[in-house]
Amino acid sequence: MTTSIHQLVVSLVDDLFGVICAKAIATLLSNKRLNMKDIIEKTGFDRRTVNQCLCVLIKHRFVRFEGSGEKNQPVWYSVDIPHSLNLPFYPMFVNIVKQQHGDDAEIMLEELLHQGSTSREILLETCMTRMKVSVKDQGSVDADKLNSVFEVLISRSYIEKADDLLPESGEPPPKKCKTTGGIMWRVNTQAFFNFMRDTHIVEFVKNRFDEGASEVVSVILTLNTQICGDMSQCSSSVTYDQVLHGLKNKNPDLVNFAKSYLDILTDSDLGIVKLIDEYGGGSYLINFANFYQEFAKHHISSIVRERFGPKCHRIFAIVLARNMIEQKQVSELALMPYKDAKELLYTLYTENFLEIQELHRTPDFSPLRTFYLFKVPLEKLTLKLLDVCYKAIFNLMEIRKAKLDENSRLVDKSLRADAAVMVATQRGISPNDLEDMLTSSEKQQLGSCMRLVKRLDLGEINILDSITALTHFGTSQTLS
């Protein structure tokens, strides 16, 4: 675990839960795992405070626990880093659910993310309370509708049961975790990542080929019957007839060209769509591992192009394509002056985007009789760039905090003004009758601050795209 990840997790917890939880998680991050006694000793907090912190962090899956199951044996706590790093993705999850199932589903998912994990009854109650506040006519919130939204989210696997919440033995569960009905529910992040993966595949194919090809791939992904959470490297196979049927419902104009598109996709060197057998028109599947690799290469190439320029990008692409290649061969393929090619090649090597593999021709390891081959260390580079991504998110968060702190008086004033308008509207008073609490220069300053914050948020979303690409590639390499 790197310093960047450590800093980011502490910052996220500080933002969400405050300084005390941040200190607790910082202590856990500094040690592989700790028991209750050690946490109390190292943080300096009392038992009750530590209990409350751990309860909150466990509910939100920032911390996990393991007990030996024997009496008087301590329970060990450690930070669940992969789940902690999902926090910046929460707004994207909410947006996905809002686009697919509307505002009610958005509110439900937000509440569930706020609470970490909760029972069905409490979740529905909180959602109804929240919706009643925002709806003028009290009592028009439909409980049955909320129930059906809940069922839909379960059927889409966006919500799952939290079976692992209680330890088998050891410490009793913290009081705040009410287990009404015995079933706790939480957000299933893997389902959202699968959805984002599918969206990325469709977008990638659209940019590389055209919209028709992306529609065909979208149909194959819709027909994917894999269980969410299954880490298989390929989707389930679909027959040509199933693809035709899917296209008829989605885009009938493309039905005549389905075979052509499938042929183009399977013949392409990307290897994303595979033909697995010829019976009945053919069976096709999506190879996720190949997609992750191409997607990661696409992101890394973009970074090289933006950072070092298009000529360096060409050198990088040559080494990436040929895998092990000599300096002389690179300069021949690069179609640029030999000295420039050499300089750019060694720039990439100095910045650790390339590695050298020595191949000795003689047993004396003489440099004159050694081949020096350049290659792209894709796995190491992925980890390095992931680290940069987490550091970048942390930096953007720090700048956002600094900007909001700078304008905290204005932000508070603006919030008070909004609250006053809301109360006035509820009482039937027109907002135009209220005195303006902000002057024009204050409004301008606030507008400029909000514009910066919006830009930082957009930057964060862009970084999350790269994190998705690189993490998926890293995971697929681990599994293969």
Add this chain to the structure above:
Amino acid sequence: MPPRAAVLGGNENKLLEVLSQNPEGCTDKLLQQKAKLEKSALVASINKLLKLGRLEIKSQGSILIYQLRDVKSNEATKGMGQEEKIVFKIIEEAGNKGIWVKEIRTRSNLQLTQLNKVLKSLEGKKSIRSVKPVNDSKKKIYMVYDLKPDSSLTGGAWYGENDFETEFVDILGRQTLTFLQRQRSHAEVQHADPASAQRHMMCDIKQVKHFISQLGISKVELEDAEVKQILESLVFDGLVSRIHTLGEGGKKQTFYGAIKHKPLTTGISRVPCGVCPIISQCIPGGLVSPQTCTYMKEWLNF
């Protein structure tokens, strides 16, 4: 009075005939068998021909073979001293790729000063010349005077007077891309079926070469390999895709076509931190920090 031309006897002529029929060379036994000569006669003839420089001895492992010597090369080395002949032979064997001074020294076992003298003398006689390769202008490569240097030394069509013609290469690349993009748009308009459109938009090297020659930008006719270099550079830039197929007689054919959309900037490369050269030194409150970063300020104020 001019020297008398050497008179070749019947045995020598027999030997020469046998050797001309076996250009790869003959062993002792094979010569004796084919020329049908006694051993003593064979030895005498071989010695005579060696003196006249009509044949040469080479070793293949532990076996000695006799090979007919080219009359032209004989003429080329006429009037040369023994050392000059050895050096000239080494340079001749290197062909149009040439040979470096250090390697000549290793193979000839001559001292540096002696070798330099020999090379100067050969250059003066216009038997050899020196060429500076584009890859390494400090090195001097020697080759036979009349030979055309290999493209790896001169750089081929991309080098003019030892300088890489970047502008010429860039223009060719842009024009080739425009041609392929035009082919793509025509194919998409004329063919609704995507497979048919793809077949018509993909071009092979000959089509691209024909287009470039029609442009009239290049002073010299480009080789197939040089046109392929241009297309491959576009593939590596992510602007063109490549397909391999089996053509007539099972021969591998390569086709190139423009990709619909240019590669976009993605993800973290849109944020200053993603392309920052000193990100590893960045810490809050440090000399390089996110709050004081000039790249970040420019990006936020853009």
